[in-house]
Amino acid sequence: MNRFRQSALLLPLLASFLFLTSKAGLEAKSANRDSVNQDSANHDDAVAAAAFEELVPVLRNPRCMNCHSSGDYPRQGDDMHRHTMEVRRGPDGHGLNAVKCSTCHQDHNLPGIHTPPGAPDWGLPPPSMPMIWEGLSDHHLCELLKDPQQNGHRSVAKIVEHIHTPLVLWAWDPGEGRKPIPSSENLFLSAVERWAAHGAACPLEKTK
């Protein structure tokens, strides 16, 4: 009888122990599955790389390249000639000595042709991180944009944020006499977001 009573007492204990452990196990499993889902549901290298390719024609447009080309000076025009008047990058990207960008460039375009265009924070990236993508392949351009050592210490989310700033969006409304980016601003912004949301993979280096 003793044995019978013992097991009668033990059984419910054992049952609830089994119930609790399996419940915890299930919870852990489903939590695990959720986090995997979050990554893998959206993470898609092919989609991300394709989205990046959509950005490339904009990134290489003269409106952007005039500030993202080699040299210690900005460029001008569709032929990307060297900025006139001896304008230089300077130690912080905002000009050298008395010739600051803000001497001429305001936070908005000035009316008329051949007047200085403008947007908030008009300037070049600093010489310590010049963000030059002239001459880079699509693959390397993408790697540069993502590299915190070269992109102003930005996470991918911060790049997306930066791309929404008036300085970048200026290129769709660059002032009289200048060609705006020919493709849609909204398509560009949605491609940036798609690239980031799917894991920000880079296109592969093309082999020729």
Ligand code: HEC
């Ligand atoms: C007047 C000069 C100027 C123009 C025009 C310009 N940029 Fe920039 N860009 C900068 C400066 C300055 C920075 C660095 C800002 C900082 O670090 O705070 C920058 C940084 C960036 C970055 C972040 C750096 C990186 O490597 O991830 C991206 C992306 C970028 N620009 C894209 C563009 C695109 C796209 C265009 C054209 C649609 C454009 N820029 C036009 C000056 C310019």
Ligand code: HEC
């Ligand atoms: C002495 C005045 C002056 C200074 C200083 C100056 N700029 Fe300019 N910039 C101009 C004028 C004027 C234009 C327009 C030229 C035109 O449209 O023919 C211009 C045009 C530009 C353009 C060309 C935009 C395009 O896509 O064609 C860029 C980029 C630019 N400046 C960047 C800079 C940067 C960066 C600095 C500081 C490092 C700077 N500028 C300093 C007067 C100046």
